[in-house]
Amino acid sequence: MTTTPSPDAQPSTKMTDEEYGVLRASAALWAGTSVLITDAYGRVLVQHVDYRATCLLPGGAVDANEAPAQGAARELREELGVTMPVDRGLAVDWVGAGSLNAPAAMRFPGEILHVYDGGTWDDERIAAIRLPDHEIDSVEFVEPARLPDLMSPGDARRALSALRARINSAGPALLENGLPIAPTVLDRAGALRTARARHHLPFHTVPVPDQLTVVQVWGWLFGPDGRVLVLLEPDTGAALLPGGSPELSDHGDPLATLRREAREEAAAEFGEPLLLGHLRDPAKPYARLRYAAPLTRLGPPSVDPATGRTHIRLLATPEQALELFGWGLPAADQLTAVHRARAQLGIPRAARQPLTELPDATDCQGLHGC
Incomplete structure (x- = not known):
């Protein structure tokens, strides 16, 4: 088989399969996954972790030969002790190599991050959370408006975009560095970025x-x-x-x-x-x-x-x-x-x-x- 001088070009006789594989590998991105979970009040579950100062949604890197949805379900088991199907996508985010302040030693090539819908959890399911001995210090449900204060800017943008996509029900949102490439009215208005009035009365x-x-x-x-x-x-x-x-x-x-x-x-x-x-x-x-x-x-x-x-x-x-x-x-x-x-x-x-x-x-x- 012959290959190409660039990953998106048509095959030619200039490259061997091995050379083409090296070229494609050089253009590879990391793959990650996260799960958006809310409680009955629409507050978002965030994790306080022991390896960074900002909070995260449940999730992590996709393992080799692992589908993103399988990786999301695995992370829920490992991080929260909860076994459940993960089968509804909310967003796919292209995270550019230059969008993070990543140290040079990390050689961050960029990332494709899949956000899945973990649903609305009742008190029984929340009580069933079991944290691992390390990595996750604690979890809490927070108002969407607090996400920019607790998460890194890109993570907060992604979480809010995914939450708006879930409410809007138009299918998964395509994001670039946390922002939708086709913003909905909720995105344009910045819905959920300010604290919601509490009307929790009988x-x-x-x-x-x-x-x-x-x-x-x-x-x-x-x-x-x-x-x-x-x-x-x-x-x-x-x-x-x-x-x-x-x-x-x-x-x-x-x-x-x-x-x-x-x-x-x-x-x-x-x-x-x-x-x-x-x-x-x-x-x-x-x-x-x-x-x-x-x-x-x-x-x-x-x-x-x-x-x-x-x-x-x-x-x-x-x-x-x-x-x-x-x-x-x-x-x-x-x-x-x-x-x-x-x-x-x-x-x-x-x-x-x-x-x-x-x-x-x-x-x-x-x-x-x-």
Whole structure:
């Protein structure tokens, strides 16, 4: 067999097989693997290791003749004592030789790193973690926004890109030095890079007791395909539902608050709403109302007078919205109420799919994306 003067050229008579093999070996990269694992609140599992100052996702080098997915499963067994299949890819990252401050003696040639989805772990599986005698000092689940503080810059970029790819559900992301070559709206907005507001309060599917003061009204506003309107703040990437705090002009009417806030934040209008219930902090005399309603119209995006920002408007399944919010287990009852109201409104349940950024204006009835 004859070979080529460069790895991607067509074979010629200039090189022997041995020479071609040497050439290809000179262009070889390392191969690595890691696994993204979250808990019920969307916090990411990171490992504190004894051989470097920064944290890592579970994972490591792929052994000779080992498939990356097999390497990821092996690393979970060795590092966490957990045996489980690893069969869903989130990202493939090309890490350039010049992207790391690697010492010259390491002769780092670059790396192809595969990121797999380890899923959401419940308390039982977390309790089953068994660390080895060396290498892994401890593990913890951290807010995505903390990853840049705990990991090296490239590792943090890769982990956040993989997490956004998991939420977006468009298939594995192709990365270069941790950044997607085809950024989604979550990547462009920098979703999950700032701390998420904590709303881990019990949800009650009953009207608000008279002694409680309503301090917030938010709406699950459904498009015709069963997805809901989610807003991203353009400067922080924070995700939220349309809604806000009552003002004097609302005259104590929570629906007036929701309609005003939906117009101001999202230029959105909605049909007849259904009360889902309220969140309540047992230590405070406050209530946070939640409604569901069908979207009827979106006008051109406008500047929110309360914040001076123009929000990015998305359609997401309710489950994807909760992954962005990070509300965790306390949101399970609210999610049940959301789907009950959706069915009552005659709206189908949405299949999981990539997030859709909404256009400037639509009546929300004939548009595929709304």
